[in-house]
Amino acid sequence: MVRFEGGEKNREIAAALRVSERSVERWRRQWRERGESGVASKGSPGRPRLSEAQVARLEKELERGPLVHGWEDQRWTLARVKTLVGRLFHVTYTVEGT
Structure with missing residues (x-):
């Protein structure tokens, strides 16, 4: 969330977390739509x-x-x-x- 709020690009976040840009895009969309609960881990x-x-x-x-x-x-x-x-x-x- 801090990275989203800071305006980091999906590409940068994906590289830092070693995940796909597509995953970051999905997380960002969920964060915009539902806030913190949208990106909280469900296990x-x-x-x-x-x-x-x-x-x-x-x-x-x-x-x-x-x-x-x-x-x-x-x-x-x-x-x-x-x-x-x-x-x-x-x-x-x-x-x-x-």
Whole structure:
């Protein structure tokens, strides 16, 4: 928004952010039409989200420990949490997204 307000050209913004000029054109149009809310990030559209109820259930399952869920020790790793989420809710995350 600061760049738009400062009058920077789409080409300059695109180069600085390493995105296409077309993306900047779209952002600028959304900014003009809806202001800050028009360009606010809505997060990754491809990443499934757990509901509050699912998060509560996951917390309870994590408290029970990895042994209960078939692992040989009591260490929770991101890979194990990712696997547990998949087993419980049939939702796939990357390890980094977990």
